[in-house]
Amino acid sequence: MVSEATNTRQKSVLWDWLTTVDHKKIAILYLIAGTLFFLKAGAMAVMMRVQLIAPEMEFISGQTFNEFITMHGTIMLFLAVTPILFAFMNFVVPLQIGARDVAFPFVNALGFWLFFFGGVLLSLSWFFGGAPDAGWTSYVPLASREFGGIGIDFYVLGLQVSGLGTLVSGINFIVTIINMRAPGMTMMRIPLFCWTTLVTSILIVFAFTPLAAGLALLMLDRIFDGQFFIPGEGGNVVIWQHIFWIFGHPEVYILVLPAFGMISEVIPAFSKKRLFGYTAMVFATLIIGFLGFMVWVHHMFTVGIGPIANSVFAIATMVIGVPTGIKIFNWLFTMWGGKLTFNTAMLFAASFVPTFVLGGVTGVMLAMAPVDHLYHDTYFVVAHFHYIIVGGIVLGIFAALFYWYPKMFGHKLNETLGKIMFWLFYIGFHLTFFVQHILGLIGMPRRVYTYLEEQGMDTMNFISSIGAFIMAAAVVILIINIIYSALKAERITVDDPWDARTLEWATHTPVPEYNFAQTPQVRSLDPLFYEKIHGNGKMKPAEPMDEIHMPNGSFIPFMMSLGLFIVGFGFISFHLDLFISPYIWIAVGGIITFGSMAMRSIKDDHGYHIPKETVEEMEKELS
Amino acid sequence: MAEDMEQPFEKSSMSNEEKRKINREQRVQMIAFAVMIGLTLLAFIAAGSDMLPGTFTIPFILLLAVVQLFLQLYYFMHLKDKDHGWPNSFMISGLVLTAPTIVALMLLIGIVKF
Structure with a gap:
């Protein structure tokens, strides 16, 4: 086949995927790696719910439970949801803005491999004396060398490496969206998913830097006898909480804004209407991004900062309800009077709206500083943030998966299995987490591995665990669906199976490596829809057919990340009794990383050109 | 080329x-x-x-x-x-985001110690 003949010609499959800089392939790598971490963290959640199904269970020990809560939270946020969102951002954003690739394809690959090796480093902790066990927030002094186990070293170094990956990817997306838009694609014409990606990337750049700084301080404390967080030696433990939440609160928006964007793509496509209030949506996104940095103290109301600081941050937090409400109403008005199609993607997208409102309402409840003293560290908080993260982000991700699957893999997912999965997941989700609100209100503390009977918690914990099993069954059905559809579903040959509106559906399926043979001329918001109504249904080209300049694949991102992985392991091994000295690990890793960087700097790589004839041949074959 | x-x-x-x-x-x-x-x-x-x-x-x-x-x-x-609108807006939003953070931390940690 000609379409495979240009770039992957001389490469084996494995070598091609290890060296790829193509945004579509990196997206699939992100999707697979993210899904594996998602399954791992999900399995931990199921085991925790088995432990909590009845009072005084002895399914897992308290120590294992602590390791599970920490790893569940850390993996879900940093290594499952973030990469899955990056998968869609990587795949969809360049297509939606009419670009051939992201601005820095090499950096894109580097971002993926850094994330991947960071995740592997964190997961290695299971084999070296136990996983981190101080919660995903890793508060000191619990996480200090005096009280915290070796696992927290893996937490610090693993997140440092994977955080670097997230940071460079964020920078890459900012530059891509600002510089790579097709002619006519003004900022107020880019699809809302690109807007939320842009704002998310800005948040990443501003929020992951404090995280990196905080992790570096914690590393100095734990490995090199620093005193930043040790009160006895003049340190201050509250600084960690501040630094962590200056990162941690924007992190929530980093995760939820892309989900907002996905919903804003799926709902118009299946309502057959343009998105209601596009401009308001854009400004609401910007305002949410801005306010996300002004509210971190609401995680620390019970620290005792004082009534004035608490009030300021409580009011700032409640203000976030306003732009979020604007978004909710815009989604409702998009569906209002539309020609609705309720397939699996739309079911997930439509059910996102009420579920997310529930999470938002409890969010405003938690924002009230005086009552927060009651809610703090109870299951009410657990219920709240799972309503945001599962009911908001995961539903959004599933909607996006079913929506963009045909473009990514060339066939649709099975609708019947999809709908069964949706109902199981949706019912299981509410069973699991709704009762946890009440559990929290009657006083069940979070992060406990067991509870006593006859405190009124038995039935609700039982219901919650059953709900978790139903959710797990839904995820199993999704995996069956993916395998079944890969084997049985009919191949998609049309470009636009959903009759959708945005530019990614103007490319061929499967998407050729150069995306657009000729950069399209954009004439409106929802450009493909505009051409369907006012043109001939095809995008008008903005340039003549010509040879296409493409970047070369490279193995250097893999090596750079591998080097940092070894360096990270070397730092951890200061407190491991290994037969190889930590300095050797650090030296070897450093040589690999800096050697790769030197190689990248010295060796000129101008990429390659796909000749005009090949492009024409490929276009003919695909259409 | x-x-x-x-x-x-x-x-x-x-x-x-x-x-x-x-x-x-x-x-x-x-x-x-x-x-x-x-x-x-x-x-x-x-x-x-x-x-x-x-x-x-x-x-x-x-x-x-x-x-x-x-x-x-x-x-x-x-x-x-000319054509520095994006760098300008990023620099300004960076300042707008970091200034209140630093002021708040100076007030909280510098004065009341938490």
């Missing part, structure tokens, strides 16, 4: 007007640099002299610092130039 890039160019492709612009730009840079040296000297003198009280010196050198920051960003880093 790749071969051409390694060839040196024979003569400048700039027009006379562009050259004049570059010259003017260089002059502006030199003046800005001189002003900044002057401001730094002023700050050193203010901090070093015994005649000025601390209550005057601290706000004064902070003011000089703000002026310096402005000169650095707008004249040295070209934020004043």
Whole structure:
């Protein structure tokens, strides 16, 4: 086949995927790696719910439970949801803005491999004396060398490496969206998913830097006898909480804004209407991004900062309800009077709206500083943030998966299995987490591995665990669906199976490596829809057919990340009794990383050109 | 394509007007640099002299610092130039986001210690 003949010609499959800089392939790598971490963290959640199904269970020990809560939270946020969102951002954003690739394809690959090796480093902790066990927030002094186990070293170094990956990817997306838009694609014409990606990337750049700084301080404390967080030696433990939440609160928006964007793509496509209030949506996104940095103290109301600081941050937090409400109403008005199609993607997208409102309402409840003293560290908080993260982000991700699957893999997912999965997941989700609100209100503390009977918690914990099993069954059905559809579903040959509106559906399926043979001329918001109504249904080209300049694949991102992985392991091994000295690990890793960087700097790589004839041949074959 | 890039160019492709612009730009840079040296000297003198009280010196050198920051960003880093809307908006949003954070942390950790 000609379409495979240009770039992957001389490469084996494995070598091609290890060296790829193509945004579509990196997206699939992100999707697979993210899904594996998602399954791992999900399995931990199921085991925790088995432990909590009845009072005084002895399914897992308290120590294992602590390791599970920490790893569940850390993996879900940093290594499952973030990469899955990056998968869609990587795949969809360049297509939606009419670009051939992201601005820095090499950096894109580097971002993926850094994330991947960071995740592997964190997961290695299971084999070296136990996983981190101080919660995903890793508060000191619990996480200090005096009280915290070796696992927290893996937490610090693993997140440092994977955080670097997230940071460079964020920078890459900012530059891509600002510089790579097709002619006519003004900022107020880019699809809302690109807007939320842009704002998310800005948040990443501003929020992951404090995280990196905080992790570096914690590393100095734990490995090199620093005193930043040790009160006895003049340190201050509250600084960690501040630094962590200056990162941690924007992190929530980093995760939820892309989900907002996905919903804003799926709902118009299946309502057959343009998105209601596009401009308001854009400004609401910007305002949410801005306010996300002004509210971190609401995680620390019970620290005792004082009534004035608490009030300021409580009011700032409640203000976030306003732009979020604007978004909710815009989604409702998009569906209002539309020609609705309720397939699996739309079911997930439509059910996102009420579920997310529930999470938002409890969010405003938690924002009230005086009552927060009651809610703090109870299951009410657990219920709240799972309503945001599962009911908001995961539903959004599933909607996006079913929506963009045909473009990514060339066939649709099975609708019947999809709908069964949706109902199981949706019912299981509410069973699991709704009762946890009440559990929290009657006083069940979070992060406990067991509870006593006859405190009124038995039935609700039982219901919650059953709900978790139903959710797990839904995820199993999704995996069956993916395998079944890969084997049985009919191949998609049309470009636009959903009759959708945005530019990614103007490319061929499967998407050729150069995306657009000729950069399209954009004439409106929802450009493909505009051409369907006012043109001939095809995008008008903005340039003549010509040879296409493409970047070369490279193995250097893999090596750079591998080097940092070894360096990270070397730092951890200061407190491991290994037969190889930590300095050797650090030296070897450093040589690999800096050697790769030197190689990248010295060796000129101008990429390659796909000749005009090949492009024409490929276009003919695909259409 | 790749071969051409390694060839040196024979003569400048700039027009006379562009050259004049570059010259003017260089002059502006030199003046800005001189002003900044002057401001730094002023700050050193203010901090070093015994005649000025601390209550005057601290706000004064902070003011000089703000002026310096402005000169650095707008004249040295070209934020004043055309087509710098994006760098400008990012720099401003960065300042807008970090300033309240730093102020809040100074008030919380610097004064009440938590």
